[in-house]
Amino acid sequence: MKFAFCTFCLFVFLGLANMEEEEFGAIGNFQSSERTLILYLSRTNNTKTVAEMIQKEVGGDLVAVELKNPYPENYDAIVKQVAEENANGFLPTLKTKLDMVQYDTIFFGFPTWGMQLPPPMKSFLNENDLKGKTIIPFNTNAGYGLGSSLRTLKELSPNSIILDELSVKGGVERDGILFVIMGKREIEVREAVQKWLKRILVVKD
Numbered sequence: 330m331k332f333a334f335c336t337f338c339l340f341v342f343l344g345l346a347n348m349e350e351e352e353f354g355a356i357g358n359f360q361s362s363e364r365t366l367i368l369y370l371s372r373t374n375n376t377k378t379v380a381e382m383i384q385k386e387v388g389g390d391l392v393a394v395e396l397k398n399p400y401p402e403n404y405d406a407i408v409k410q411v412a413e414e415n416a417n418g419f420l421p422t423l424k425t426k427l428d429m430v431q432y433d434t435i436f437f438g439f440p441t442w443g444m445q446l447p448p449p450m451k452s453f454l455n456e457n458d459l460k461g462k463t464i465i466p467f468n469t470n471a472g473y474g475l476g477s478s479l480r481t482l483k484e485l486s487p488n489s490i491i492l493d494e495l496s497v498k499g500g501v502e503r504d505g506i507l508f509v510i511m512g513k514r515e516i517e518v519r520e521a522v523q524k525w526l527k528r529i530l531v532v533k534d
């Protein structure tokens with residue numbers, strides 16, 4: 330009798346464990362992957378914070394995009410420089426060099442700059458062949474959205490699989506509001522990140 334009861338318990342336990350694995354299977358696969366890169370550009374740490382939240386959920390390597398010649402600290406000066414670069418199609422040289430052969434999933438994080446994909450992220454796509462890889466965009470902005478950045482990402486990565494993006498409101502540097510993803514906002518953004526990851530990684534099309 331004692332034996333029969335324990336065997337029953339074991340079956341119940343195994344059944345529950347299996348259900349849990351099925352529910353979170355896809356995220357589980359990502360967690361164990363060493364082939365995931367979380368790449369981000371961030372000036373005032375909002376996009377960086379979202380990148381760190383993603384890494385906490387899925388693992389992978391966290392890498393900041395850095396320039397050989399950094400942008401000016403002054404807001405008006407960077408806005409002017411970025412506007413000129415966008416107008417001329419200038420691609421700044423990156424200090425960040427990666428061997429992309431080791432990755433097959435790239436979380437691709439950037440702030441909206443001048444309603445476009447920031448020039449350093451265009452440089453990255455220009456320098457690296459992401460053919461056959463999965464790109465997962467994420468973004469922070471001052472409340473005006475992504476502008477043309479996703480269209481540009483698609484144009485510059487024609488042979489990649491691009492999943493649905495996450496875009497959240499970050500700082501408004503123009504008004505002196507820099508880092509905001511803390512306290513209550515940090516909780517809100519973390520929930521948005523978790524919900525988005527479940528949607529894009531668990532649900533198969």
Ligand SMILES: Cc1cc2nc3c(=O)[nH]c(=O)nc-3n(C[C@H](O)[C@H](O)[C@H](O)COP(=O)(O)O)c2cc1C
Pocket residue numbers: 370371372373374375376377407408411440441442443444445469470471472473474498499500501502507508
């Ligand atoms: C040069 C520059 C241009 C920007 N242009 C826009 C814009 O066009 N639309 C927008 O919503 N936010 C714009 N922003 C605000 C940033 O997207 C926003 O503050 C973002 O959260 C910053 O991310 P970070 O903290 O990771 O640098 C701009 C910021 C900078 C520095």
